[in-house]
Amino acid sequence: MRLYELSEQYEILEQMLYDGETDEQTIRDTMEAIFGEFEDKAESYAIIITDMKADIETLKAEESRLNARRTSLENRQKALKTTLMENMKAIGKTKIKTPLFTISVAKNGGQEPLVIDGAIDDIPGRFLIPQPPKVNGDAVRALLSERQVDWAHLEPRGEHLGIR
Template sequence: MSTIYELTDQYEEILNMFYDGETDEDLIFDTLESIEGEIEDKADNYAKLIKQLTADAEMLKAEEVRLNTRRKSLENRAARLKSNLQANLEFIGKTKFKTLLFSFCVATNGGKQPLAITENLGEIPGKFLIPQDPIVDKDAIRELLEEKEVDWAHLEPRGKSLRIR
């Protein structure tokens, strides 16, 4: 069985036979019919591979979701246990000690101090605001281009994709 590349080359050769006018049309149609069967078989095999790979990817995606959910659950449990231990240690005043396995210390966090800012930006002086460049509203421009043409924008041709059902 030929590769998809060889079959494509054979199609091109047949097309050239139509243009040269010297080759018998019956021969061209017989050759074309044999190639079409091979291409259809090749396309079926490609489709089988594509479907299998897609199914495997979906299975892995589902497994990712399951494992991610489990990981988050374990992280949340660990955080609750740590918070509970910290609260109890602070309550009894035992904030620094060692055991045979671990060292414990309740300490103030470092880094930048947390900051709370009002929701009303009008209350904040301008020198504390960062100006930003305008952002293009692409949906509004698409709507405009449906009505009329403009020099500063145009719609690109849509891409193509193979659909296998």
């Protein structure tokens, strides 16, 4: 029987308990059949959920390992490029042609890098981008713990399934 079918059987059992017309032996037999099978199904669900949790943790660890390896390779690549460029500049060579590659030192394109040296208060307003205000959630929660307001409220906490 599927889990949702067991849930339907549970509702039928509940109705049998409340109507008072079903004899106690039938109720006991029905309870044993439903609860035993339901618990078996729930246990199977729990096994699958715990297996998935273990797989998720393994994948997270692998993601972290691969991310660390990628970062290491990126840093090595950057260091090699910097070393090659500095040495080419040191000997005055801006272009090297080989059978496989053409290597050159070139100026970066695009706009020139911008550095703001002064304080933000010293910059005229026309050069500033207005930002929409953001709600400070911690401050609003603190206020709601003291009193109610018309513009905010706290929702009840949700539920979760615990499997140990």
